[in-house]
Amino acid sequence: MQVTMTRAGAGARKKKGLIIVHTGNGKGKTTAALGLALRASGCGMKVLMLQFFKGKWKCGELRSAPKLDNFEICPMGKGFTWESKDVEVDKAMVRNAWRAAQEKILSGNYDVVVLDEINYALGYGFLPLEDVVEFLRKKPAMLHVVLTGRNAKPEIVEIADLVTEMRQVKHPFEQGIGAQRGIEF
Amino acid sequence: MQVTMTRAGAGARKKKGLIIVHTGNGKGKTTAALGLALRASGCGMKVLMLQFFKGKWKCGELRSAPKLDNFEICPMGKGFTWESKDVEVDKAMVRNAWRAAQEKILSGNYDVVVLDEINYALGYGFLPLEDVVEFLRKKPAMLHVVLTGRNAKPEIVEIADLVTEMRQVKHPFEQGIGAQRGIEF
Structure with a gap:
């Protein structure tokens, strides 16, 4: 089989629900997902x-x-894991969140579902990676799913359509400036 | 003078208005600024x-x-520059936007001012870089200013407190998927 390539994707413009990943050690992963939600909701989409x-x-x-x-x-967790005293409670909470996510994704009620900080849940091994990958592969075709958090697993990057690494170049913490309300949280 | 360092910024946590830069070739620069606006506005800040x-x-x-x-x-521009037939019109528009920006920044009416895509204006040489740097150095102390756009000038990075590079890892364009309403714009 011979394929003539002109330039990447220069052919017909398809539409499909994307798997979007925001990862990296910089700021802006959850923030960009919030911005995407604001924009999509302005276009009449359900997020x-x-x-x-x-x-x-x-x-x-x-x-x-x-x-x-x-x-x-929907805030599913009760706080940051590293403040928790009981890892089993965190695990149960994350699994509960993943069950809810699956249900919502399959419900047909949304155009965009953001799984905020799920990459940490996968990183900690709180969720079985293969199950998440398998589920996302079969997600409803037109639904957009956004996954955020540092250290996205290569298997997640593999199935994703759009991956952005938010790379920290400079952070005010280095100058002794604390996290500020409205900016950092 | 001897300075004992424990870890970066481990001393007193100061508060100040930040100069924030979202740059890089990936998605999420304007989007994260929108998310920041959503978050800040939820905290009662004026954006x-x-x-x-x-x-x-x-x-x-x-x-x-x-x-x-x-x-x-406030959309100040009339469209993308590369669709314009008259670069002088674009330049005038950008300079007009910068005049408005200076006025708004000094007005005391806002907690956060986002200069969306100003990095392109600086990249094209539509605005004098030294003037912008000089003005931002003297901005009201508690005001946060966000600058977005690819190829942030080193002088802008230099005066910034928080710089994130949105790096494209994977883009659906490569698969022949077009820009989609609610996601890309």
């Missing part, structure tokens, strides 16, 4: 963000989301 | 986004922003 770990702070996004049409945020 | 180039499409963010408290988006 759900499931937060796998957050839940401690009253974050700005939890107060803004209800003002937008069709944008729900 | 303005000045778009230096966009203005052609009815973007999702233009419809979502009015629903949030204290979030204004």
Whole structure:
């Protein structure tokens, strides 16, 4: 078989639900998912963000989301794992979040589902990677799924359509400036 | 003078208005600025986004922003520069946007001002870099300013507190998938 390539993807423009990954050690992974939600909701799309770990702070996004049409945020976790005393509780919470995610993804009620910080859950081994990959491969064709968190697994990058690494070039922490409300959380 | 370092910035946590840069060839620069706006507005902060180039499409963010408290988006440009027939018109537009930006930054009416895609304006030489750097150095101390766009100038990175490079790892364009409403714009 011979394939004539002109330039990458210069052929027909297809449409499909994308698997999008925001990873890297820099800021902007969850933030860009929030921006995507704001934009998509403005286009009349239905967006759900499931937060796998957050839940401690009253974050700005939890107060803004209800003002937008069709944008729900569900904080599934009770706080950051590294503050937890019981890893089994964290694991159970993450698995519960993943069950909810699967149900929501299959429900047909959303155009975009954000699995916020799921990469950490996969990194810690709290979720079986093969099951997540297998499930995402068979996701509804037009649904967009966004996965955030550092150290995205290569298997996740492999099945993704759009992967961005947010790379930290400079951080105010280095100058002794603390996390600031409205900016960092 | 002897300075004892424990770890980077482990001393007192200061607060200050940050100069934040989103650059790189990947997606998520404007999107993360939108997410930051959503989060900050949820914390009761006043946010303005000045778009230096966009203005052609009815973007999702233009419809979502009015629903949030204290979030204004002003598209200053009429479209993408590379579609323009008259570079002088583009230059005038960008300079007009920069005049508006300076006025808004000094007005005391905002907590966060996003200069969306200003890096392109600096890259094209449409704005004098030294003037922009000089102005930003003297910005109101508690105001956060976000600058987006590829190829941030080293002088901008130099004065910035927080710089993230959005690096493209994988893009659906490579698979022949076109830009999709609600996701790309």
